[in-house]
């Protein structure tokens with residue numbers, strides 16, 4: 001076995017959009033598992049928008065990564081050495097090993113996968129944290145009723161694609177918003193009732209045409225100009241699960257223009273809107289097992305499809321991550337590490 005552990009460290013904090021210089025590729029020593037631990041080798045690393053928040057010291061729901069430390073991240077990893085009877089060499093698990101080739105973990109902090117049940121990388125996407133985020137935010141906060149209209153942006157990504165397809169399974173009408181004609185075509189192939197390009201100059205008109213009965217659930221993934229257009233079309237009693245605001249993650253100051261807070265609050269009031277932010281971890285204990293059961297069955301019977309964007313090699317993780325925040329990924333972004 002090799003004795004070096006390739007790692008991606010946070011080298012400096014970004015101002016606005018991250019750059020490759022914010023990261024440092026490092027060759028560390030492979031850690032040694034102690035009694036009650038296993039040594040994991042990363043097979044796939046998940047790249048997710050939340051990692052932008054961890055690069056910054058701005059107050060958030062989780063602590064930032066310290067400078068010089070390994071970037072955090074979910075992984076699918078293989079047990080290569082075990083000092084705990086709960087896991088054996090060769091077992092494949094979902095872990096939080098971060099942007100590195102090797103890590104140690106305790107068995108109770110990982111979840112064992114059945115590699116026969118589904119491709120193991122799906123445990124980072126449709127059958128992992130993003131899929132669960134979609135499921136929890138939509139079914140527990142959005143609560144679409146049959147016939148209602150659900151709108152979601154970043155609709156070719158793992159959260160948005162899953163939101164739209166679950167909305168369809170629940171009998172709602174699904175409208176997806178994505179960047180560029182290729183992604184829009186893919187969203188249509190997934191079975192959404194309509195798909196719209198948020199980069200089109202007539203985006204707001206297209207949204208109006210695609211939502212003739214207004215919008216009952218807007219699953220907020222992006223913010224920015226998409227939210228501006230959606231807000232005008234929300235129905236009375238509409239629900240807005242606020243999941244992410246990726247259009248703002250690289251923002252360093254408030255956007256120019258008038259303060260629109262009073263207008264927003266007026267709409268919340270006169271249309272009795274429910275705007276509810278959430279972090280998926282709040283629902284894991286109670287709902288994850290049911291999600292895994294239901295979503296696995298939907299994937300097996302083809303009702304829940306997914307697309308992955310696989311990048312090879314840890315050294316390419318920084319560029320891929322930077323690109324994702326610009327919309328350059330097409331599907332769930334994962335790095336094949338080994």
Ligand code: NDP
Nearest residue numbers: 049154157158159178179221243244245246247279280327
């Ligand atoms: P994606 O793989 O969909 O990647 C992000 C996508 O956002 C890009 O591909 C791009 O898609 C879109 N995007 C980027 N900038 C803009 C912009 N200015 N305007 C509109 N769209 C933009 O990401 P995920 O599916 O992993 O995550 C989706 C959202 O869910 C994110 O906001 C993320 O932070 C959030 N999230 C929240 C969780 C929670 O617990 N609350 C957990 C997991 C994710 P396109 O080219 O189509 O515009």
